Amino acid sequence: MSRTRIKFCGLTRAEDVRLAVELGVDYIGLVFAPHSPRRLLLGQARMLRELVPEEIAVVALAMDNNSGEIEGILENVQPDLLQFHGAEDDDFCASFGKPFFKAIAMGGEAESAFSRLAQFPSAAGFLFDGHAAGEQGGSGRRFDWRQMPQALEKPFLLAGGLSAANVGVAIRTARPWGVDVSSGIESSPGVKDPETMRSFVEAVRRADANPPA
Incomplete structure (x- = not known):
């Protein structure tokens, strides 16, 4: 049975992080994008990070943050990975010496979106989200999942409108x-709903246990 990794993103409260850990998610995303309603201050993020055990990876999400801000996140929060949602190029993303995911906006032409993958040879993986280029993630917008190729050279995460x-x-x-x-697991931006968090994990596990023929 193949196992689909689960990333809960945009967590802002200790109780939500504790439940995510209890549910056994693989990644916890902390947001530092300047205009996001889920943006954390470094002190808040450091407190949340301390609640995450070693077996779960912490991902710091940035969107056109400058290099000084990224360095501050690395020093204070010590994430396991970075995730970039803006106009950052491969050299910038790779310059911090951390594995990174690059978000690819799927809200426009799919062929154009997929052509961008080659621009990020250093990426550890990609995240395909439903928003348009230049917009914030976490919008809850879906794209046509049938557009995804059946094989990519690198791991990819699906995002946008999932529930x-x-x-x-x-x-x-x-x-x-x-x-x-x-x-998809929130009652309001940054405030996760416990029952919805549980239901999401259960739904992923059911899908893994019943793969398509």
Whole structure:
């Protein structure tokens, strides 16, 4: 049975981080994008990071943050990975010596979006999100999962409009390495809903246990 990795993103509260850990997610995303409603201050992020055990990776999400801000995040929060959502190029993303995911906006022409992958040879993986280029992630917008190729050279996470109700279909359709959810487990931006968090994880596990024929 293949296992779909789960990333909960945009966590802002200790109780949500504790539940994510209890549920056994693979990644916890902390947001530092300047205009995001889920943006954390370094002190908040450091407190949340201390609640995450070694077996779960912490991902710091940035969007056109300058290098000084990224260095401050690395020093204070010590994330395991970085995730870039802006106009950052491969050299910038790789310059911090950390593995990174590059977000690819799927809200426009799919062929154009996929052509961007070659521009990031240093990426550890990609995250395909439903928003348009230049917009914030966490919008809850879906894209057509049938557009995803059946094989990519690097791992990829599916994001954008995922919920407990549709993540099984998303997994069967796109067969991603992982799924990333933020607004789909929230009662309001940055405030996660415990029952929805549980339901999402259960839905992913069901999909893994019942792969398409």
